[in-house]
Amino acid sequence: MKRWLLLILLCLPTVQAVAANDIQSVRVWPSPDKTRIVFDLSAKPDYSYFTLYDSQPYRLVIDFRDTERKASLTNLGEESLLVKKVRTSSPQYANSTRIVIELNSKSQPEVFSLPANETYSDRLVVDLPGESVRRTGPAKSVDELKERVVTVAIDAGHGGDDPGSIGPSGTYEKHVVLKIAQALATQINNDPGMQAYLVRTGDYYLTPDSRPEKAREAKADLFISIHADAFTSPGPNGASVWVLSKRRANSEIGRWLETREKHSELLGGAAEILQGNDSESYLARTLLDMSMDNSMAGGYNVANEIIDEMKRITRMHKSKPQAASFAVLKSPDIPSILVETGFISNPREEKNLLSRNHQNKLASAIYNGVRRYFVQNPIDGTYFAKHRSTRHIVKSGESLSILAQRYNTSISAIKSHNNLQSTVLKIGQVLEIPAS
Ligand SMILES: [Zn+2]
Structure with a gap:
């Protein structure tokens, strides 16, 4: 009894000093049109905020009542064009935390809390609208170009809240695939016959559906999604290249035929036909099937060329293109492939994927394969057709x-x-x- 009493007495002062809430981590997600800052908390936040936009540096100040900061703030915001730094300042009340977000330009913040769910604890989300990542080499439209070049859409998998697979030493797939995608874009942009369109340019999330959509908007001639594989055991290794499965392509076409807005997009002038009777819609289906067969053959051939190149620099997990129903492989009209650059779950390959040298080699292999494909199958009117x-x-x-x-x-x-x-x-x- 005495011992218990002593213990309680000893604990009492500390118990009183402990804040009700903790900032456990802070994440910064810059995207093309905003920067999102997420505070992960141990409980629902009690907060208030205000902006200081009269003098530089512009600041957003957030007060967390009865909250202790456990997260580090070093290097936060480095990748955002909008955020200069995230730091603390003397709090207004005892036991609270004041966070100061220094901004490079004024932005009207949206601040809201999110309840805990299966993946995350309680959060406070700060959305700062404004260009936050440099738009790396936006693809030029056909009219802007002196000579029609091939547009290659490069999609770095995952991003933002979705890290993708995580390697045994903590490497995130989303980071390495973005590096490879950027290296590939540089090589493609140095080619007189091609230009790159990066679907994801920073560490933010895009839904699988929006990725091929963005490629279509950029009028891409080819869609390449870059990923790294993972398995539950460390053994499996090697790269593989995937193409859209015929079954998936067929079901996508079926869906498109049901959506009238899609028709003109796909068929141009032929769209009118679709509004006619059954035999005319049969013709439309035939046109779509032809376009699908073409782009699927294209996807298969470019996949083969890439495999030929990749096998010189890395072990291949599969030596032939594999067909699958991946969410990003869904365009029946644009040749689309997905490159698994290696197994991030394999310690040796995780190390390779992290190395700048290996990332460049992978990018070169993909680039060489893509180039050879377009040299051998030049699209009418493009640089490759002229040369x-x-x-x-x-x-x-x-x-x-x-x-x-x-x-x-x-x-x-x-x-x-x-x-x-x-x-x-x-x-x-x-x-x-x-x-x-
Ligand atoms: Zn992936």
């Missing part, structure tokens, strides 16, 4: 200078057309010889 080339398979005794002479072109033209790093040729190597 048509001849396919040549290297035989024994042939060198770049021999080939340059034979095809009446230059060594540098062959090198740049095939993205060759060295002048050494291998027997059986496939080259595209540019027209002189």
Whole structure:
């Protein structure tokens, strides 16, 4: 009894000093049109806020009553163009926490709390409207371009609240796939015949449905989703490339035929036909099926080209394109593929995926595969159609200078057309010889 009393007495002062709530972590999600800041709390927040926009730095001040800060605030907001920094300041009341968000420009904040759910604890959400990530190289419209180029939509999987798979040492899939996507975009934008459209440009969430939609809006000729695989055990490893399954494509077309607004988008002038009688709608179905067969064949071929390139730099989990019903692979009219760059659940591959060098190699492999596909299957009116080339398979005794002479072109033209790093040729190597 005495011991209990002592214990209670000892605990009493600390119990009184402990705040009712804790800020357990703070997350900052910049997206193209806003920055979202989320405070994860141990209980429902009791808060108030105000802005200081009369002088620089512009500030949003949030007071959390009866709350202790346990989360670190270092480096927060670094990736947002809108947020300068997140820091604390002397609180107004004892036991409370004052958070100051310094802003680069004025933004009318929306502040609201969210109750705990299965995944998250109680939260306070701060939405700050305003451009928060640099729009990296927006794809130019066909009219803006001097010469029609191929537009490749690159979709880095997951983002924001959705980390994707998590590696054994804590690597998030969403981060590594964005790095690979950005490296791929750079390589594509350096190509005179192509331009990249990045579907996701920062650490924010996009629904699987909105990703192919964005690619369609950008008038993409190809859609590539970049991911990293995971398994429950660390063993499985290697990369794989996935294409839209015929079954999924068929069901998507079925859905499209039911939505009138989709018709004009898909068929242009032929859309009128659909409003007619049954035999005419049969024709529409046929047109859509043809377009689907075309783009599915395209997806399959580009997947094969990418596999050919990837197997030189990484082990392949599957050596042939795999068909699947992934949520992002749903466009029956745009060749669409999903690249699993490796297993993030495998410790060795997790390390590889984190390395800048390996990320660049993966990006190069995808780029080379995409390029070869468009060189061999040039879209009418594009750079690749205008600069048509001849396919040549290297035989024994042939060198770049021999080939340059034979095809009446230059060594540098062959090198740049095939993205060759060295002048050494291998027997059986496939080259595209540019027209002189
Ligand atoms: Zn994924």
